[in-house]
Amino acid sequence: MPDAPVTLRDVAVRAGVHPATASRALNPETRILVSEDTARRVLDAAEALGYRPNPVARSLRTRRSHTVGVLIPDLNNPLFPPMVRGLEDRLAAAGYVALIGNTDFDDNRERMVFDQMRARHVDGLVLATARLRHPLLAEASRADIPVVLINRLAQDYSFPSVTVDNERGVRMAVSHLAGLGHRRIAHIAGPQEMSTGLSRYRGFVTAMESSGLPVDSDLVVFAKAFTVEEGVRCSRLLFERGAGRPGCTAIAAANDMLAVGCYAALDEAGLACPEDISVVGFNDMPFIDRLRPPLTTIRFPHYQVGTEAAQLLLEQIAERGGPVKILYLAPELIVRGSTAPPPPGSA
Amino acid sequence: MPDAPVTLRDVAVRAGVHPATASRALNPETRILVSEDTARRVLDAAEALGYRPNPVARSLRTRRSHTVGVLIPDLNNPLFPPMVRGLEDRLAAAGYVALIGNTDFDDNRERMVFDQMRARHVDGLVLATARLRHPLLAEASRADIPVVLINRLAQDYSFPSVTVDNERGVRMAVSHLAGLGHRRIAHIAGPQEMSTGLSRYRGFVTAMESSGLPVDSDLVVFAKAFTVEEGVRCSRLLFERGAGRPGCTAIAAANDMLAVGCYAALDEAGLACPEDISVVGFNDMPFIDRLRPPLTTIRFPHYQVGTEAAQLLLEQIAERGGPVKILYLAPELIVRGSTAPPPPGSA
């Protein structure tokens, strides 16, 4: 026999008060409006009956769903789960739940998920889909839905965002390589229509310049996506350009996936890492330290990206039109086995 | 300026009918009750106004939220995201969304998440938290909430479940090793209070017997959790028992995480895989093929676990008390570089 659902009315009856009063007593915000004595009676009654407020009814009345939508490209990418965890944990603390939607980098899917979430009256949206230009942003604004961006920025910095300081991260990677003695450093850049791809590429150029190294256009390849396959393809390109043997002694990849692609391509070309070529990634994905060699990479606090984003979103929900905060989280260089001084005689 | 929310009433007015009629026309289930002509007018009006039914109001009325809860131990474990994807995709096709909750293997957290989901009136629950005995199961039954188990079974097979055929999977692993010539095969078993841990252990014993090999109790170690750390600990135990050098030539680990732990412990002990010791995992986690050596393991269709579970759940929601289906998905042996014949003279 299913448990009978206990309603506010039941509580009110047991406490001998009107439902409206019970409502006031139960809601911390309005509890001050009722006498301490009544409040206690109501609370006791609620406790005794095992009362659970019906969030659906509440939503209908208050027009707030205590639900936020999270749009991510692909939950299978190990980069995202920790961020989602961070979001969920912080949101749960505030009584919110997250609706996760995967977009698979597909505009149509993204649109569908977005509509679905609007229909469900989410109180806010977290977007991790990293394209720089984004029709959804304008639409969310028009619909007056608070939005926070994670792992990316909007083109004009007009949305609250939480992201790692990409340029600084790449600078750390390049300085590390330069410090080891590398002079011919290649970059496998990410897609330039994505915020991360662009800023890391910029960071690379800046870093090379400030290290007094030339940016050889032959040593920069642009990946079409942040995937292992693209990493392989770009690495091959790099090696081919070197006319049989690579024209570089180190590769700074725009993320770990691309770096894994480097590993595969190096194998294929009979090159050893780090003896022949050093590789640096970006993200410090889970398990990336288990590869051979363990990947030197740039870490940033994924979980914290989630918690901070949740915080920003909650602030926006509480008070629309607050200041647009943009948070840059500090990157950290994690030196592992994939980087070493260049092979002797490579200058 | 925010878009004005369009209600059913607005549509009705525009179509020149009563809201009730509009409701009937809009709902595919009841559309037959309304004249074709009226239906068209209503649909057109809805289209023109950009009408979106308010799912909150609908839920309040119908007592169905079109939401299902998914309880998983930890989204960070790469095993789960593909399952979650499968769930979400199949659910979305039926107009449902998934609420993901992490339990971190913690009873209190699990309880909280469960309550939270009950409060939100989920129409069903998917449990991936793998303990064999489970107070929540009884409670869900009492509350008449349909439940589907993934990646696990209930003690008495009384709940619909989708899982890989664990025993068969382990038999495949053991046969593979036996076929390579291994006779002293160790097992790092998972926690025995979890369905996967238990059935894989059973599978190991059965497989050894049917291969005509002895199960040496010194060569079976029980992990307290499916973690890399536990894998390391158990491997060390195994090596110590061998009095300086391992008494086995192969290890069948109850999952990939534990196998990764083997790798680390082998390194530590100065042993080579597969030259000294072969290792087999279970799950074929993402990126496990990128390790050195790439791990031989048992694969099963994670994504499909999700879609099938969603299907089962939808069936249960549509019709309580339907038959309890238990789906065993076929495992597949993926041979990679971590298994080879035992070193000569090891017999």
Added chain:
DNA sequence: TTGTAGGCGTTATCAC
């Protein structure tokens, strides 16, 4: 085939 009326459980706005 369509309209009427009532209510799902809660809270906001009155009045007392």
Added chain:
DNA sequence: GTGATAACGCCTACAA
């Protein structure tokens, strides 16, 4: 401080 009342948007007996 508390009670009465209405309404959030939708669905569904029941009546017409």
